[in-house]
Amino acid sequence: GAVVSQHPSWVICKSGTSVKIECRSLDFQATTMFWYRQFPKQSLMLMATSNEGSKATYEQGVEKDKFLINHASLTLSTLTVTSAHPEDSSFYICSAAPGPTNYGYTFGSGTRLTVV
Amino acid sequence: GQQVMQIPQYQHVQEGEDFTTYCNSSTTLSNIQWYKQRPGGHPVFLIQLVKSGEVKKQKRLTFQFGEAKKNSSLHITATQTTDVGTYFCAGFTGANSKLTFGKGITLSVRP
Numbered sequence: 588g589a590v591v592s593q594h595p596s597w598v599i600c601k602s603g604t605s606v607k608i609e610c611r612s613l614d615f616q617a618t619t620m621f622w623y624r625q626f627p628k629q630s631l632m633l634m635a636t637s638n639e640g641s642k643a644t645y646e647q648g649v650e651k652d653k654f655l656i657n658h659a660s661l662t663l664s665t666l667t668v669t670s671a672h673p674e675d676s677s678f679y680i681c682s683a684a685p686g687p688t689n690y691g692y693t694f695g696s697g698t699r700l701t702v703v
Numbered sequence: 704g705q706q707v708m709q710i711p712q713y714q715h716v717q718e719g720e721d722f723t724t725y726c727n728s729s730t731t732l733s734n735i736q737w738y739k740q741r742p743g744g745h746p747v748f749l750i751q752l753v754k755s756g757e758v759k760k761q762k763r764l765t766f767q768f769g770e771a772k773k774n775s776s777l778h779i780t781a782t783q784t785t786d787v788g789t790y791f792c793a794g795f796t797g798a799n800s801k802l803t804f805g806k807g808i809t810l811s812v813r814p
Contacts, residue, residue, distance in 0.1 A: 630806040680745055691736055691748025692802065
């Protein structure tokens, strides 16, 4: 089946530094990928839609200068959390649709970010 | 904006009992999907429902889409400890292609 590889799976960084998270579609091409944030025992909140070769579309309330998204190829999207602060600590997950919607979205394994 | 609601957020059952949970949307959905997230894991796609009144089964799991396409249900027959996890419903509207997730229901099963 379709696989979305996300890494790192966890990262600890100091306040003020930047962290890059990668999301790759391994056996399919994804012109669109989605980035979610999930707080403990909470739902998935869509942060932005990553579009290959064009600018990402951010959801209301998500700072585009803080959460930089780059989708330079059909198989790779990156999310960079810039100048991270402790409140950015969360579980970040990417997803993509490998085919028609009836196949659902395939999610990456997620990245646990802890900012200290 | 579109809201997808799942209440309650937690449910505890004894192994062998049946379990049913519901998902309600504030707007008519073009389709609805269900996902399962095991503790510490990521969401995994279970099924999609498209037609009004549609019913689909996967072994002990039965999914139904309401006639008005604004609600859906998931029923698990004779729960097992392997059913533990959080079940999310997520819906598309025709107005956009964004998938809106409910808050999920976390199921625990006592052996």
